[in-house]
Amino acid sequence: MATNRPASVSDSPARLDTSRCPVPAWLPGGHVQTLYGAFCAQHPTIPFIRERVDTPDGDFVDLDWCGPGLDAHTRPNGETTPHDSSLVGTAACRWMEPADWPQLPADARALILFHGLEGSSLSPYMQAIAHAFRRQGWVVVAAHFRSCSGVPNRMARAYYSGDSAEIAFMLDHVRSRLPQAAWHAAGISLGGNALLKHLGESGHAMQGLRAAAAVSVPMNLAAGGRRLSDTFWGRQLYSRYFLRSIRHKIYGKAQEFPGSVDVTRTQRMRSLREFDDLYTAPMHGYRNALDYWTRAASLPLLPDIRVPTLILNARNDPFIPEASLPGSRDASADVLLHQPYQGGHASFVTGIFPGHLNWLPKRLQQFFETGQ
Structure with missing residues (x-):
């Protein structure tokens, strides 16, 4: 059948x-x-x-x-x-x-x-x-x-x-x-x-x-991204841990490539969704975090x-x-x-x-x- x-x-x-x-x-x-x-x-x-x-x-x-x-x-x-x-x-x-x-x-x-x-x-x-x-x-x-x-x-x-x-x-x-x-x-x-x-x-x-x-x-990726960005432990523990080293790298990128990254906004990032919206997606050919999570999965x-x-x-x-x-x-x-x-x-x-x-x-x- x-x-x-x-x-x-x-x-x-x-x-x-x-x-x-x-x-x-x-x-x-x-x-x-x-x-x-x-x-x-x-x-x-x-x-x-x-x-x-x-x-x-x-x-x-x-x-x-x-x-x-x-x-x-x-x-x-x-x-x-x-x-x-x-x-x-x-x-x-x-x-x-x-x-x-x-x-x-x-x-x-x-x-x-x-x-x-x-x-x-x-x-x-x-x-x-x-x-x-x-x-x-x-x-x-x-x-x-x-x-x-x-x-x-x-x-x-x-x-x-x-x-x-x-x-x-x-x-x-x-x-x-x-x-x-x-x-x-x-x-x-x-x-x-x-x-x-x-x-x-x-x-x-x-x-x-x-x-x-x-x-x-x-x-x-969308389910995982929401888990790390929208839950208490995802934002307060895991996102904070990853963003600590990510911010340092992004700051270096901004210094070496002026205008490529909005440093002020990246310093205010509190979740991996915000990081993917501000950097990962636009830098690698995606519209935003959701587009990235959907097409890269x-x-x-x-x-x-x-x-x-x-x-x-x-x-x-x-x-x-x-x-x-x-x-x-x-x-x-x-x-x-x-x-x-x-x-x-x-x-x-x-x-x-x-x-x-x-x-x-x-x-x-x-x-x-x-x-x-």
């Missing part, structure tokens, strides 16, 4: 997994789990070697590499090198040299990571994932969106949740560095939305990527994904309303939707006190190795 379902709904349903993340009882609720994971949970640290890549529009992105054959504290000629002064305050210790590339195994398993809003290779979730995969012999690249590597980018624009073209550019670049590697990709929060958008836009044309994962992703593109993809969202994520999460009919059969009831946002703390961030990288490894 014919149905009247919208064309955007997949005819081959995604798999749905609601198995639990074993969050300890001493971390009750999504807010506590999110904040503890971001600021308190134990996680290993890993140093990187940085590569700066010029973009086609005259800007640059910074990629932090680690993997077999690379030593962040030793140059290819065997000389021990101190932490490069230009990289102080970052997770990178030195710059990549031409002689470093032949040290990497050409046929390695490889993972590129895309961080969330105001994240970097220093973010706990990035460090935990990179460390776990590097220990298993993977090459790992922590990709930075523009302005997030600790150095201002060259243009008035910065980065945004729907920048699938930037994802494509960075994926193409790392694949050109190691064309025989088995490449995988994982994006967290904002980076996950941009990655999913790219996968959906590419569809069957997506090549050179074995599998992908997206973690704590606000695929319905990855949710409508999930039925078009043709790469094995894990989408992991805790149902108690304080950034993302549970009702906005996709169901099995909202994505293609190549997608596995894992939606545990506990975990918070980009956190998933487990273990006895004081807890750790080991569960998330293990979950990603399981999917990449088994598809489950």
